[in-house]
Amino acid sequence: MSPTGTSRSARDTSPPRPRRHLRALALLLPLALLATGCSAESREEWRRGGLPEGASNYTDRVTTLWQGSWVVALMVGALVWGLIFWSVVRFRRRATDTGLPPQVRYNVPVEALYTTLPIIVVLVFFYFTARDQSEILEVSDSPDRVVQVVGKRWSWDFNYFQGGSGVADSEAVAFETGTPGEPPTLYLPQGESVRFVLDSRDVAHSFFVPNFLFKMDLYPGRTNEFELTPTRTGLFQGRCAEFCGLDHSRMLFNVQVVTPEEYDQHLEDLIDRGQAGQLPAELGPKPGLDDSRQSTLEGDQ
Ligand SMILES: [Cu+2]
Known part of the structure; x- marks a missing residue:
């Protein structure tokens, strides 16, 4: 990696920083996790999000709600993980860095974003859950x-x-x-x-x-x-x-x-x-x- 690595220990007493093999691991781990569940026979179960095979008239509605929740959760997860990894790599400590990085505080656009986005997500979850629940709990006047x-x-x-x-x-x-x-x-x-x-x-x-x-x-x-x-x-x-x-x-x-x-x-x-x-x-x-x-x-x- 950097030629400065050989002389680092002489002037830097902090523990060694993550190197190339850790970066490769960070890339391979999600791929390995994805690959383990993709055999042909389990594809259908994955499509249902791990739910058992349905046997009632509510199956489609519940499965759709479950799948939608997973999609939203994975989108939020990808955004959060992406920002974390981006920050870790982009703002990592470099050999030439000395002292603390610039300390920043208060960022109104970012704070407004992470306040309103979760509220919107919760409201969307609530709407679809309440809609499906009231449909599912409806009873007729003349059951068979x-x-x-x-x-x-x-x-x-x-x-x-x-x-x-x-x-x-x-x-x-x-x-x-x-x-x-x-x-x-x-x-x-x-x-x-x-x-x-x-x-x-x-x-x-x-x-x-x-x-x-x-x-x-x-x-x-x-x-x-x-x-x-x-x-x-x-x-x-x-x-x-x-x-x-x-x-x-x-x-x-x-x-x-x-x-x-x-x-x-x-x-x-x-x-x-x-x-x-x-x-x-x-x-x-x-x-x-x-x-x-x-x-x-x-x-x-
Ligand atoms: Cu009991």
Whole structure:
């Protein structure tokens, strides 16, 4: 590099400055990081930004929001990293430098820029997130099916309803119940809108099916609802996404999306197995809640 390097140690006691090999490393590292993820089979997953393959009518909307957020984040990242590297290289200490560089302060245009740009970014994020969230949380007056999901430490109960838009105006048809050792399977019909009515028997849980790209919390004493249409048949994993105690990690369930005919047949099968109607009350709220919350839970249903 510089011929002055040989005599540097004689008059400079500071540690050696980064040299050519460090500069090469700085250039190669981002390339190496990019290259590791570009095999053919993972290209589709990269396109989705690491999201699982979608299976609900919200998939496209959520994926687009996620991809857009990544694009903005990478643009901001590239700008910040670019300015950092440019400053590091452009204003590095040179062999001929002596003493401190000129000290500057206050640059109104730059300060105005880094105040307004983040505000604009946050407002754009907020707009698109709020728009998509209100679309996704919309419920119709006449869903095709109604399912009540009841969280409990540490498993799930599913009550299948028919003939209305919620639990209050529908008839309980059949139920499924699970334990941490035997996770239950929730059946859903492909291509039909399903109203989910979420309740908890004890503490806060969260109903999460990664392939639906959707989750919503379950609270004791409060009913949450959302509507969703499964778009493809298959077996999917579901889990609790709210830490709820010792066996939270075992609070799993399966989601089996089938044709509407198979869905009806499954309800028939449950009835034949003696699982008709709603889950019996003796499996209801567990000890640990005070009486007012217990009665709210029972009174609502
Ligand atoms: Cu839980």
